[in-house]
Amino acid sequence: MESVNNKTAAQNHDQTAIPQVLIVGGGHVGLSFALLLAHHGMTSTLLEKGRYPDISPDADPKRSHYLDSRNTALSRRTVQIYQEIGLWSALQSHACRIDSVQISEQGSFGAATLNKDEEQVESFGQVMENAWLGRELLLAAKASPLITLIDGASVQEVSETGDQQVSVGYTLSDNGADDTAMHTAKARLLVACDGRDSSVRQLLGISTVTYDYQQTAIVGVVETDKGHEHAAIERFSPAGPLAVLPLTDADGDGNDAQQQGHRRSVVWICPKGEEEQYLNDDAHFLQTLQQAFGQRAGTFIAAGRRGAYPLTRVLAQRQVQGRCVIMGNAAHTLHPVAGQGFNLCMRDAHVLAKMLKHQATHGGDIGNANLLKRYETARQRDQKRVIRFCDAVVHGFTHPNPLVKFARNGALVAFDKLPNIKPLVANYAMGLKA
Numbered sequence: 001m002e003s004v005n006n007k008t009a010a011q012n013h014d015q016t017a018i019p020q021v022l023i024v025g026g027g028h029v030g031l032s033f034a035l036l037l038a039h040h041g042m043t044s045t046l047l048e049k050g051r052y053p054d055i056s057p058d059a060d061p062k063r064s065h066y067l068d069s070r071n072t073a074l075s076r077r078t079v080q081i082y083q084e085i086g087l088w089s090a091l092q093s094h095a096c097r098i099d100s101v102q103i104s105e106q107g108s109f110g111a112a113t114l115n116k117d118e119e120q121v122e123s124f125g126q127v128m129e130n131a132w133l134g135r136e137l138l139l140a141a142k143a144s145p146l147i148t149l150i151d152g153a154s155v156q157e158v159s160e161t162g163d164q165q166v167s168v169g170y171t172l173s174d175n176g177a178d179d180t181a182m183h184t185a186k187a188r189l190l191v192a193c194d195g196r197d198s199s200v201r202q203l204l205g206i207s208t209v210t211y212d213y214q215q216t217a218i219v220g221v222v223e224t225d226k227g228h229e230h231a232a233i234e235r236f237s238p239a240g241p242l243a244v245l246p247l248t249d250a251d252g253d254g255n256d257a258q259q260q261g262h263r264r265s266v267v268w269i270c271p272k273g274e275e276e277q278y279l280n281d282d283a284h285f286l287q288t289l290q291q292a293f294g295q296r297a298g299t300f301i302a303a304g305r306r307g308a309y310p311l312t313r314v315l316a317q318r319q320v321q322g323r324c325v326i327m328g329n330a331a332h333t334l335h336p337v338a339g340q341g342f343n344l345c346m347r348d349a350h351v352l353a354k355m356l357k358h359q360a361t362h363g364g365d366i367g368n369a370n371l372l373k374r375y376e377t378a379r380q381r382d383q384k385r386v387i388r389f390c391d392a393v394v395h396g397f398t399h400p401n402p403l404v405k406f407a408r409n410g411a412l413v414a415f416d417k418l419p420n421i422k423p424l425v426a427n428y429a430m431g432l433k434a
């Protein structure tokens with residue numbers, strides 16, 4: 001979006017009817033939430049600090065790398081949500097099915113496999129490059145008449161105006177030259193999707209409980225000589241949990257029978273401070289992967305650009321205050337071990353959008369304190385379960401004690417053999433059970 005458009009939108013904003021919802025932060029959660037609201041016929045203005053690339057549906061049919069170099073495993077539930085709002089057809093061409101999940105530990109006997117045929121599911125989820133997900137979300141948001149996007153807008157102030165409205169003050173940056181003038185936007189409700197270090201959360205004085213895992217995730221795309229056969233391989237090493245996920249071929253359509261299937265997404269977790277060697281030296285990175293995975297994925301033959309993400313868990317002490325809701329990583333930033341963070345955010349966004357729609361349809365105030373409290377309470381169980389699960393996996397599988405190691409390998413064997421456990425775990429992983 002060009003800055004001139006931003007300014008026009010910003011200047012026009014106070015003169016037109018206020019939107020129902022103000023969303024701060026236009027990452028994948030903020031954009032998805034705006035689209036969910038639009039699906040329910042609700043208006044929103046989304047303020048994003050960064051500058052979006054100037055993309056159009058026709059331009060750059062391959063990948064336009066913009067937000068980050070990561071890949072996201074979308075659960076079955078997330079796919080269902082995108083289907084519900086009519087976005088899955090655009091996303092699907094660059095999604096790659098997960099048909100099986102193989103779990104094992106380096107240097108140990110335990111192993112378990114989840115298979116889609118045994119569990120009688122269509123797939124366990126779909127893997128998508130964030131670049132493609134972000135591109136399609138942005139195109140859809142730009143095309144919606146119910147969403148006003150203002151990028152280059154950094155929120156600096158939040159206040160409740162007392163007339164059933166919440167107001168934010170924001171500055172605009174224009175091609176690097178900062179515009180120091182404070183602009184104002186108002187709505188009935190503010191939803192903060194401004195990430196782990198959320199400014200809105202801080203402005204509201206909501207504290208967090210944080211935990212530094214002392215780990216860094218190295219993420220990127222690799223190629224193997226063996227086709228991925230739609231398998232997700234989760235491997236636990238002394239350094240931390242590692243994952244190799246199936247990806248589409250470079251020209252997309254990972255669910256098509258013609259796929260070669262040699263591209264895979266890698267999440268390699270190393271102790272904090274050791275990341276440089278994996279980021280800059282392709283040969284070393286490939287050799288390290290080979291050692292950790294053995295021949296499970298075949299031979300690692302090429303590595304693409306990689307990014308490093310320091311891992312911390314950040315949990316907001318409250319997710320609702322006045323007419324404000326904290327959502328996405330701003331509410332709960334999790335370890336990526338089980339690919340649950342974004343999927344959990346999508347379930348939050350789906351529930352809130354539905355509750356707001358119901359309230360609006362009945363002529364109620366969408367910033368009503370009881371309504372927002374009900375939302376916060378409704379989401380607690382699912383959030384707590386996912387947070388506990390991620391931590392149990394991280395700590396349980398990296399504990400060096402030989403007895404703990406023996407016990408967890410026994411548990412993996414039991415998990416693989418005992419009836420009734422797999423469907424339960426599979427349902428949780430797919431986000432189908434809260």
Ligand SMILES: Cc1cc2nc3c(=O)[nH]c(=O)nc-3n(C[C@H](O)[C@H](O)[C@H](O)COP(=O)(O)OP(=O)(O)OC[C@H]3O[C@@H](n4cnc5c(N)ncnc54)[C@H](O)[C@@H]3O)c2cc1C
Nearest residue numbers: 025027029049073155194195328329336339340341342343
């Ligand atoms: C290595 C790794 C792998 C992962 N893999 C998976 C996976 O496979 N499956 C899964 O479910 N999850 C996964 N996750 C988690 C997932 O990436 C996050 O849950 C998700 O990105 C959260 O998105 P968000 O929009 O809440 O936050 P962000 O992506 O951080 O977006 C926040 C946005 O707010 C903007 N912003 C910040 N401050 C302001 C301000 N003051 N004013 C206006 N805008 C502002 C920022 O510019 C940014 O665009 C992974 C995470 C990591 C680190």
